[in-house]
Amino acid sequence: LTGQSKPGFKIVKFLKIIIGSFLITVLLLFTIASIRTLLLDVNVGLQLAHWEKTKNLSLVIDGHQREELLTNFKGAIRIPTVSFSETEINTTALLEFDRLLRKAFPTVFSSNLVHHELVANYSHLFWVQGSQPGLVPYMLLAHIDVVPATESDGWEAPPFSAQEIDDFIYGRGTIDDKSSVMGILQSLEYLLRKGYAPRRGFYIGFGHDEEVSGYQGAVNIVRLLKQRGVQLAFVLDEGLAVLDGVISGLEGPAALIGISEKGSATVKLSVSMVPGHSSMPPRETSIGILAAAVKRLEENPMPRLFGQGPERGTFEHLAHKFRFPVKFIMSNLWLFSPILGRVLERKPDTNAFVRTTTAVTIFNAGVKINVIPSLAEAYVNLRIHSAQSLQEVLDLIHSTVRDQRVKIELVDGFDPLPISSADEKSFGFQIIKKTVLDMFPTVTVAPGICIGNTDSRHFKDLTSDIYRFAPVWFKPGDAQRFHGINERISKKNYEELVVFYFNLIQNCDIQHLPEAHSSVHEL
Numbered sequence: 001l002t003g004q005s006k007p008g009f010k011i012v013k014f015l016k017i018i019i020g021s022f023l024i025t026v027l028l029l030f031t032i033a034s035i036r037t038l039l040l041d042v043n044v045g046l047q048l049a050h051w052e053k054t055k056n057l058s059l060v061i062d063g064h065q066r067e068e069l070l071t072n073f074k075g076a077i078r079i080p081t082v083s084f085s086e087t088e089i090n091t092t093a094l095l096e097f098d099r100l101l102r103k104a105f106p107t108v109f110s111s112n113l114v115h116h117e118l119v120a121n122y123s124h125l126f127w128v129q130g131s132q133p134g135l136v137p138y139m140l141l142a143h144i145d146v147v148p149a150t151e152s153d154g155w156e157a158p159p160f161s162a163q164e165i166d167d168f169i170y171g172r173g174t175i176d177d178k179s180s181v182m183g184i185l186q187s188l189e190y191l192l193r194k195g196y197a198p199r200r201g202f203y204i205g206f207g208h209d210e211e212v213s214g215y216q217g218a219v220n221i222v223r224l225l226k227q228r229g230v231q232l233a234f235v236l237d238e239g240l241a242v243l244d245g246v247i248s249g250l251e252g253p254a255a256l257i258g259i260s261e262k263g264s265a266t267v268k269l270s271v272s273m274v275p276g277h278s279s280m281p282p283r284e285t286s287i288g289i290l291a292a293a294v295k296r297l298e299e300n301p302m303p304r305l306f307g308q309g310p311e312r313g314t315f316e317h318l319a320h321k322f323r324f325p326v327k328f329i330m331s332n333l334w335l336f337s338p339i340l341g342r343v344l345e346r347k348p349d350t351n352a353f354v355r356t357t358t359a360v361t362i363f364n365a366g367v368k369i370n371v372i373p374s375l376a377e378a379y380v381n382l383r384i385h386s387a388q389s390l391q392e393v394l395d396l397i398h399s400t401v402r403d404q405r406v407k408i409e410l411v412d413g414f415d416p417l418p419i420s421s422a423d424e425k426s427f428g429f430q431i432i433k434k435t436v437l438d439m440f441p442t443v444t445v446a447p448g449i450c451i452g453n454t455d456s457r458h459f460k461d462l463t464s465d466i467y468r469f470a471p472v473w474f475k476p477g478d479a480q481r482f483h484g485i486n487e488r489i490s491k492k493n494y495e496e497l498v499v500f501y502f503n504l505i506q507n508c509d510i511q512h513l514p515e516a517h518s519s520v521h522e523l
Contacts, residue, residue: 056503056506056507057191057194057196057502057506059187059190059498059499059502059503061495061498061499065190066491066495069182069186069494069495069498070169070491070494072100072104072105072182072186073162073169073178073179073182073186073494074162074169074171075100075104075162076097076100076104076173076178076181076182077160077161077162077169077171077172077173077174077178078160078161078162078171079093079096079097079100079160080093080146080160080172081093081094081097081144081145081146081173081208082145082146082147082148082149082172083145083146083147083208083209083210083211083212084148084212085212086209086212086213086215086216089122089145089208089209089212091121091122094122094144094145094208095122097144098118098122098124101124101185104182104185104186104189105185105186105188105189106189107189107192107193108126108185108188108189108192111192113128113129113192113197113198114126114127114128114129114188114192115127115129119217119220119221119224120208120216120217120220122144122208122209122216122217123144123205123206123207123208123209123216123217123218123220123221124144124204124205124206125203125204125205125206125221125224126203126204126205127201127203128188128198128201128202128203128204129198129201130198130199130200130201130202131197131198131199132199132200132511133201135199135200135201135233135511136200136231136232136233137200137201137202137203137230137232137233138200138202138203138232138233138234138235138236138428138508139202139203139204139205139232139234139235139236139459139462139463140184140202140203140204140205140235140236140501141204141205141206141207141218141235141236141237141238141454141455141456141459142177142178142180142181142184142205142206142237142238143177143181143206143207143208143209143210143211143214143217143218143238143455144178144181144206144207144208145207145208145209145210145211145212146172146173146176146177146178146211147172147176147211147483149172149485149487153485154485154486155170155485155486156170156486157170157171157486159171159172159487160172162174164491165488167490167491167492168488168489168490168491169488169489169490169491169494170486170487170488171487171488172487173487174487174488174489174494175472175481175482175487175488175489176238176482176483176487177210177238177470179470179472179489179494179497180238180470180497181206183470183494183497183498183500183501184204184501185204186498186501187498187499187500187501187502187505188204188501188505190498190502191502191505191506196506198505198506198508198509199509200233200508200509202505202508203225203230203232205218205221205455207221207455210454210455214455214458217455218455218458218459219458221458222458222459222461222462225462226461226462230462231462231463232459232462232463233427233428233463233465234420234427234428234429234431234463234465234466234467235428235456235459235462235463235465235466235467236428236432236467236468236469236504237454237455237456237466237467237468238454238468238469238470239258239261239448239450239452239454239456239467239468239469239470240255240256240257240258240448240450240468240469241255241256241469241470241471241472241473241474242254242255242256242436242440242443242471242472242473242474243255243256243474244473244474244475245475245476246474246475246476246478246479247318249322249323249326250318250321250322250444251321251322251323252321252442252443252444253440253442253443253444253473254318254321254443254444254445254446255436255440255443255444255445255446255469255471256314256446256447256448256469257422257429257432257433257445257446257447257448257467257468257469258447258448258449258450258467258468258469259310259313259419259420259421259422259429259447259448259449259466259467259468260309260310260386260416260417260418260419260420260449260450261416261417261449261450261451261452261453261454261456261457261468262352262356262383262384262385262386262416262449262450262451262452262453263383263384263386263388263389263390263393263413263414263415263416263417264381264382264383264384264412264413264414264453265381265382265384265390265393265394265410265412265413265414266379266380266381266382266410266411266412266413267379267380267382267394267397267408267409267410267411267413268377268378268379268380268407268408268409268410268411269290269293269294269377269378269379269380269401269406269407269408270290270375270376270377270378270406270407270409271286271287271289271290271293271375271376271405271406271407272286272374272375272407273285273286273289273372273374273375274374275371275372275373275374276371276372277370277371277372278369278370278371278372279370281372282372285372285373285376286365286372286373286374286375286376287365287366287373287376289376289403289405289406290363290365290376290377290378290406292403293378293401293403293406294360294363294378294380296400296401296402297358297360297380297397297400297401298358298360300400301355301357301358302355302356302357302358302382302385302388302393302396303355303396304338304341304342304345304354304355305341305354305355305356305385305387305388306337306338306340306341306344306345306353306354306355307333307334307337307338307340307341308337308385308386308387309385309386309387309416309419309449310386310419310447310448310449311353311448311449312333312337313422313446313447314446314447314448314449315330315333315340316330316331316333317444317445317446317447318330318444318446319331321444341354349479352383352451353449353451354385355385356382356383356384356385356388356393357382357383357451358380358382359380359381359382360378360379360380361379361380361381362377362378362379363376363377363378363379364376364377364378365377379411380397382413383451383452384413384415384416385416386416386419386449388416389415389416390410390413390414390415394408394410414457417457417460417466418460418464418466420464420465420466420467421464421465422447424513425513426465427465427513428465428467429447429465429467430513431504431507431508431510432467432469432504433445434507435500435503435504435507436471436500438503439471439496439499439500439503440471450468454468456468470497470500471493471496471497471500472489472493472497473490473493473496
């Protein structure tokens with residue numbers, strides 16, 4: 001009996017060891033996660049947040065200035081600088097916009113410190129000379145053109161009217177991106193009027209075709225700067241914003257500074273067959289074959305990659321503003337990324353952070369109701385996650401479609417953009433962060449990822465640090481106004497943009513960043 005019980009005793013002992021090891025592992029992981037949560041709660045968000053106040057010029061907008069800046073801004077919105085395609089751009093409106101800028105900002109265009117030139121006929125490049133040539137210049141970017149809009153789409157006010165409703169200015173370009181164009185120049189106008197002369201020189205670039213990829217405006221600006229041997233400390237362009245009540249469970253608003261952009265690909269799928277009469281259809285038509293291929297792409301999304309790109313830093317920076325247990329999860333994405341990724345992929349707006357997205361945007365087939373078409377075509381637009389490459393995405397499309405009858409062609413595309421620095425030694429990130437926190441002390445600042453693309457991607461050879469942010473406040477539902485109907489900005493928020501750039505330009509005049517967590521700075 002004793003001998004027979006020995007094998008069972010060994011099994012029980014082995015199971016106890018396994019269970020004990022498992023419990024120890026769980027306890028160890030829980031301890032590490034708890035410590036990490038506490039450390040992030042203490043440290044994240046404090047880097048260089050509180051500097052000693054500099055002797056900057058201040059801008060307090062009075063009644064006359066308010067009327068001036070709003071008049072200038074509304075005038076810009078009323079000009080329909082629409083880009084329909086790379087070959088169809090409203091050049092008449094672009095010329096009118098040029099005249100508006102010269103009239104609205106006379107000091108900028110007449111100052112000895114400012115050199116202005118037109119690029120590719122309609123884009124603008126400004127060089128603002130600094131008193132200390134040894135300081136590496138930076139660049140502020142924005143774009144003049146807008147996407148199409150018609151009143152019949154359901155706008156509360158005509159899209160090029162700049163009409164005021166409840167202290168909001170409505171119109172195409174109020175967010176994307178004339179608020180930055182006018183805000184940058186308005187702030188420079190006020191600085192120059194006050195006798196300001198920068199120590200660190202800087203460039204301002206306004207492309208005229210960003211909405212159709214920027215191949216004329218931004219690309220030619222970059223070409224000019226390269227010819228002149230220019231290298232930049234950092235670039236600041238449009239992109240992310242201040243989110244207020246948008247992130248579920250987050251206490252207070254968050255300013256997300258984009259440190260990268262997703263890549264992009266446009267892929268054409270096509271099927272060619274012998275045409276025929278609809279009375280004698282084959283078992284499969286070109287439309288059916290292509291529809292099945294498209295359906296496979298939609299039913300088999302790209303792999304979930306949440307936590308493997310810049311989005312991990314976003315949630316960790318925001319973690320201390322969540323309550324338990326979400327705070328515990330956000331602080332330990334090294335452990336919980338798969339769980340959080342599954343939650344985020346349920347909604348289209350958060351699914352974009354999780355993976356390379358796949359969107360079928362055009363489907364063309366057929367010319368007559370009783371003719372089986374010989375050709376069916378579909379276009380698929382993909383936004384590539386930072387942890388993937390363009391080639392990897394194309395390989396996955398081929399393996400998912402799995403049909404030799406479907407021709408797959410890359411129309412255009414590019415890899416995700418490099419990730420810019422966002423630590424305590426990052427000059428551009430910390431300058432932007434300081435400027436935000438000086439204006440909005442209760443806002444949490446975090447690095448982010450742009451799911452769309454901007455002109456700034458063309459500047460990656462001129463600097464390793466490109467940031468995408470403007471202090472536009474987004475509340476729930478506002479993101480849908482971007483390229484949608486009822487695009488608008490509050491009058492107060494536009495004034496904040498002007499003040500933001502007014503302060504940012506002056507904050508860039510320091511030679512070096514202060515030590516981390518220090519209140520001392522070097523002028």
